[in-house]
Amino acid sequence: MTKERSELKSIGYEIFIGILSILSIVNLVLVYAAQEQAIATVLEVMNAVFSVIFLADFLYRIATAPSAGGYFFRHFGWADLLASMPFAQLKFLRIFRLIRVYRLLRKVGIRTIGRALSKDRAGSSLYVLLLMGIFVLEFGSLTMLRIEQYAPGANITTASDAVWYTIVTISTVGYGDQYPVTGAGRILGSGIIVVGVGIFGTFTGYLANFFLSPKRKESAPPAHVADLSSVTVEGLRLRLEESEAKLTEIRKLLAEPTQ
Numbered sequence: 001m002t003k004e005r006s007e008l009k010s011i012g013y014e015i016f017i018g019i020l021s022i023l024s025i026v027n028l029v030l031v032y033a034a035q036e037q038a039i040a041t042v043l044e045v046m047n048a049v050f051s052v053i054f055l056a057d058f059l060y061r062i063a064t065a066p067s068a069g070g071y072f073f074r075h076f077g078w079a080d081l082l083a084s085m086p087f088a089q090l091k092f093l094r095i096f097r098l099i100r101v102y103r104l105l106r107k108v109g110i111r112t113i114g115r116a117l118s119k120d121r122a123g124s125s126l127y128v129l130l131l132m133g134i135f136v137l138e139f140g141s142l143t144m145l146r147i148e149q150y151a152p153g154a155n156i157t158t159a160s161d162a163v164w165y166t167i168v169t170i171s172t173v174g175y176g177d178q179y180p181v182t183g184a185g186r187i188l189g190s191g192i193i194v195v196g197v198g199i200f201g202t203f204t205g206y207l208a209n210f211f212l213s214p215k216r217k218e219s220a221p222p223a224h225v226a227d228l229s230s231v232t233v234e235g236l237r238l239r240l241e242e243s244e245a246k247l248t249e250i251r252k253l254l255a256e257p258t259q
Contacts, residue, residue, distance in 0.1 A: 010120070012123050014101050017054075021097045021101065022098060024047065027047055031047070038145055038162075039159070041159035042145065042162060046134075048086065054084040057084075076096040076100065132199065136166070137166055141165075142162070144188055152181075154180075155181070164178055169192045172197060
């Protein structure tokens with residue numbers, strides 16, 4: 001159980017990686033099932049994004065693992081590395097990452113997961129919005145391409161147009177070089193804008209909480225200050241005892257009869 005806990009990262013992070021693993025596996029199936037090249041191109045772009053995220057996850061795990069060799073050989077770290085490579089033939093190895101996340105979360109238990117997510121509300125909200133951003137980037141691009149591709153006067157007609165429009169919209173930049181011309185496309189674009197504002201607003205709040213939290217924990221005095229105060233109190237106590245002893249001697253002298 002201790003080994004399982006040491007391999008487990010934060011609960012929110014493991015769930016985030018697990019959901020991305022599921023989505024990446026679904027995308028691999030959709031790439032082969034897609035009948036239009038434009039849709040396949042969007043899915044390939046998203047798979048490239050997942051490859052970067054999973055490579056960063058591999059580096060993070062091997063850097064923080066109690067035993068780098070144990071993680072790489074016994075806990076399928078080699079599969080994580082190969083699945084992060086830009087080769088479609090190796091991406092099926094992402095199933096190992098999903099199995100590991102499921103195994104770790106099952107060992108922890110549902111109640112512990114719920115308490116951890118509730119305790120770390122800022123981090124949980126950040127992961128939720130990151131997932132929303134990834135889902136919107138993929139399915140927003142696919143949906144926008146489907147809606148606008150053959151519309152009269154449309155300027156979002158290729159996969160690169162759809163992905164570019166979604167990226168600049170979700171980042172709240174909005175260059176205006178690509179824009180929807182249909183009513184359904186504009187409604188979808190409005191939703192992408194709302195999600196983008198939520199993501200960046202939450203991310204800003206998360207960073208503020210991250211940098212301000214350590215200052216709140218500095219209420220306890222440093223160790224050397226505590227030691228100094230204890231020494232000072234001890235010195236005062238000794239001086240007080242010496243003063244009481246001298247007062248006792250003076251009282252005895254005064255109480256003696258004079259000759």
